[in-house]
Amino acid sequence: MCLAIPGQIAELVPDNALLARVNVGGVYRNVNIGLLEDGDVSPGDWILIHVGFALSKIDETQAHDQLRMLRAMGEDELAIDEVRGYSFAESAGDSG
């Protein structure tokens, strides 16, 4: 329940300061970055995602550690399913 999913920022969504497009294992979805300090993330950065929100900024090594941990827990598929399931901002400009 409290496990967090690592992802890499592909782009900041234009016209919506709260959203970033994130790549999680090849699945691209928008996530909300409102729980990070303003201007804290840019494309290429890695973040931990929980229930549709970026919870913290991490570095690439930590992201790989986190992914390996999810795999070892047998929860990597669930994590991808979760990200795939985020439907709140399918197109740029949607509420996020």
Added chain:
Amino acid sequence: MKYVDEYRDPKVIGGLARELARSVDPARTYRIMEVCGGHTHAIYRHGLRDVLPANIELVHGPGCPVCVLPTGRVDDGLDIAARDDVILTCFGDMMRVPGTKGTPLELKARGADIRMVYSPLDALRIAEQNPQKHVCFFAIGFETTAPSTALTILRAHALEIRNFSVFSNHVTIVPAMKAILDSPDMRIDAFVGPGHVSTVTGCRPYAFIASDYGKPVVVSGFEPADILESILMILRQLHAGESKVENQYRRIVPWEGNPPALRAMARIFELRPYFEWRGLGFISQSALALKPEVAAFDAERVFAIPGVRVTDPRGAQCGEVLKGVLKPPQCKLFGTECDPEHPIGALMVSSEGACAAHYRYAVHAQAVEA
């Protein structure tokens, strides 16, 4: 031991296991509580019990949101869902948690509009798409999840969405740890502190456990080596007669936590005077209600919910297991009337629940070996 092989470097595990074996004082026992359900799952899955010296006892803590949710609150949420004009949304973990009249999944099968979401923002989107309905989000979770609910409510407020509410069952972990320390039938020597909750709260809230109760707290990561290293750090403190808060999970957990997340929670939530936890009873200032300023989004004000206290199903000893007084297989219903396919108690539902983890990894593994 079989799951440990999946870890990146079995040598690290072996080294830590040997150091733990060297470090323990054979003349005493150690009761260490891992607070977080994610740690409970990891401990079972990786077979860490087999790696630890026999006189270290791990007690599984209350850090599993669906496990500590009392049946009465499930009933309250399902009462909201029973209204014709309501869509109830909840995380997947909630769908199989039994209330008195069934689980959310069973009520859905009987016609209630109950939908699983992966994010509270998905619930808000459903509200935007269904203006003729009221969409209620059944919010559960500790400090990892509560900031996301808070931002969703702020978003609903900004967008002036009027058909959306939150049934808040958010709880905070530190008062539960205090309740455990104050409980006369529980003797805990130290805590493995939660990982991702601490990403939000930071390490400071645990300070009083070290200073006032004299118990070490080590915030830990989730890999086998993280958990073993955290236990080793606890032993070192105990043997040195120290009690302090240490952060083994520095690579993810900042000492100060996540200030914007804490600010979002402070804007939306206030502490309830008390809240019922399954197994632990009523704990003061342990849960979050919506502030009066956002009352329009508070399902407990929008709806007249029954609010009836419900005792655990007859024979189920979830409370004793949650407090660590009983081990999962010592419950009368474990593996007979209550199993992961037909859970009677919430601890059998979530992979983070001690009973589900014990059933899946300890019982099932024995059956396969036999």
